Amino acid sequence: MSVERDPFGSVYVAGAGSWGTALAALCARAGRRTVLWSRGEEVAEDVRRNRVNSAYLPEIALPDSLEVTTDRAAVREAEGVLLVVPAQAARSELERLREASGGAALPVALCCKGIERGTGRLMHQVLAEAWPEALGAVLSGPSFAADVARGLPTAVTLADKDESCGTRWLGTVRTESFRPYYSPDVLGAELGGAIKNVLAIACGVVEGRGLGESAKAALMARGFAEARRFALGMGARPETLAGLSGLGDLILTCSSRQSRNMSLGYEMGQGRSAADIIAERRTVSEGAATAPVLLGLARERDVEMPITEAVAGLVAGDVSVEAAIADLMSRPLRIEG
Known part of the structure; x- marks a missing residue:
């Protein structure tokens, strides 16, 4: 129609x-x-x-x-x-x-x-x-x-x-x-756009570190799972998250270094600090500012967002790439969802 x-x-x-x-x-x-x-x-x-x-x-x-x-x-x-x-x-x-x-x-x-x-x-x-x-x-x-x-x-x-x-x-x-x-669904469209920027930084780190396409695919899938978990808890519609402003935007932003957020993560994966990269850029990588705010909202609502937590730590310089990867890989095994 x-x-x-x-x-x-x-x-x-x-x-x-x-x-x-x-x-x-x-x-x-x-x-x-x-x-x-x-x-x-x-x-x-x-x-x-x-x-x-x-x-x-x-x-x-x-x-x-x-x-x-x-x-x-x-x-x-x-x-x-x-x-x-x-x-x-x-x-x-x-x-x-x-x-x-x-x-x-x-x-x-x-x-x-x-x-x-x-x-x-x-x-x-x-x-x-x-x-x-x-x-x-x-x-x-x-x-x-x-x-x-x-x-x-x-x-x-x-x-x-x-x-x-x-x-x-x-x-x-x-x-x-x-x-x-x-x-x-204004809420769902906004949450999809905000969260994918954070996840794109993580995917950039994976690519910059040379961890392989399998790792990037797994990160995208698990990132989408935590985005969906958070957004549905806020009242977003599942079809919005599975649509263009959710999954569609996530796929694009996490797959190409044309993305300012992924390119930020890529340079971080190669050993540079987020602060140095951001300071020399004319453009804005929104995910760097969003990550700590999103993590705070998730903690208030008791929603697990381990990838978001890792990105917030990396952007702040509180955790190394090696430590972030080790933390994610050593999490307790669980049923997928």
Whole structure:
């Protein structure tokens, strides 16, 4: 049954990193009036003059119709907002956008994957607190920015409790190569996106250490088991976890070093510290910030998440790769589940 509705005619994309730029290009090519907001004037000027974002997507020509600005006031002319900033910056950006919009009840699709440090809030919860008038949705799934920007076939989940608003988002971002599926399970879509980033770090460590494909496959399977255990306990739907924003995103992110989280783990597996790697990167590996927060939530709920615990320890520098592997391999034997 088709659920697509009339699209939003104008879209404001908050965040000019690789993913924000790719989504802005997607919306512009789909015929939406699209404004890309950049924090820095250097990126904005590059897009204006050269029709390329040299800092984040240097090989992708951007549509001539794509507008770019550093002025948040442009949000007032939008019918919908795509929030594409790092998860730990989401609250402050949402507060600024709310002020810029005059507290408008705008549809906001959250495209950042993570859990807020200090509060343990998921992004839809952050939105409810920072911009209570906004109508929240979540866009998540197996999608590398470069693939989407190049127009390669991609399918994702668009989760929104309000079907009428969610299905308008479907029409807004759908193209011949980008296929969104509607789900009402915002919680499940967010948890799948946040947890897979943590597991991708673990898979990167396995690859960087040269532990073999068998070990990586086992880690992905057991990682999915602990993600499912935690998310179902929080109230997520099992079909969401088995879908694009759950298992689909997990497979992609844990299988390729295009993933910022897997590449972080890969370098850690080769002996570098997480702190040194993160300090020299321009992009953000969300799983590094999410791991300790996710572990804290799991402990509060008495949910076993041994892989998450290992990643949190590795990122903090509290445990070596050898010790983490030994701990995981020496856990008591149990029935699979």
